Amino acid sequence: MIDNLGEATSCREVPAASIDKYQSKLPAALLGYWREDGWCSYADGLFWIVDPDAYKATLDMWLQGSGLAEIDNYHVIARDAFGSLYAWGERYQRKITVSSLAGGIVALKNQLQKPNPQPDRSLGIFLGATQRDSLDFDDNQGKPLFQRALAKLGPVAEDEMYAFEPALCIGGKADLEHMVKVKMVEHLMILDQLRH
Template identity: 25%
Template sequence: MMSVELFRDFVPVAPVPEAVIDRYRPSVEPALVELWQAQGFGLAADGFLRVVNPDYYTSMIGEFLPRSDMIPVLATAMGDVVVSFDGKYRVLQFRYARATGGVGSSLDLIGLFAAQESWLNRFMDYAPYAEAAVTYGSLNTLEDFDYIYAYKLPLPAGGPEGVEYLTRSRIFEHIAFTTQLAGPIPFAS
């Protein structure tokens, strides 16, 4: 095991069941397994990033993932999901109805860079959350784990951007609503 703490400001929410670790160990990088074993599921980056249960997320939003072999491992407080796919981490930005080129293949680097607001802005469009956290409060407690700041009218459906158009919402309903309005996220591997 590595001795690196993957997320410096990690707030544990729940331990990862051994069955989840065993199921995904062959499909994910060792750093993710280490994170699950050492820190469990939880919050980082002032609640912006969430280490999530892939089984639970697949059961809740699996039908909205562009490919059935994507493994949800992180979520953001803006309703995006980071999936492990083909040895890399890709960001499914449901709020924009797009997939990004990715955030690399190393979770320990993601954990290291997650402390840098400039990296979060560049790769995960963090700025709206930072503004919402100042205006409405951070989503960084156990009670906030499934909650996000979502646009009242999703952006792909013509909704305006701006902190005044954000509302607290559960991530699963937001993804379902946005996908119904905007269609599936286009994805070319």
């Protein structure tokens, strides 16, 4: 991951109680990252390793009616600057992605109920494959927005994301002119309501 995204740009120490809480729920390798580096941002805030508790209510809202909450108990382990949440299932150790700006959930449903025999390896593959390009969001012209949003709006804080006003799901335009910095949890809840 560091090869692709560089060193962490900001970190917060993880309390021992959080590590204990997720001991049998999340991959040991992730808890190792937490112990070593904490909850951090990478690539000027493009990608974040996060506190699952901060996103529990938001994730629950997005999963409502999807059938995924009946399959596993998911915890957000990472997020990006555009409000995508990357969640890990504690029972089967599989990853799902809530793509908030696109208004959907990405999951390999046929894999979700198969126990993952190598959760640490899968986590390593996910983090190792995390590239700047795959995390970026393209505008209407197919051009990546992150660097331009960073230059125009500054980096997102731990509780912020880049979004479009008006939102894409109600006819907004995916371009730099309509991009704003917003409080992440509140905006994700609004987007969830708009998509129903």
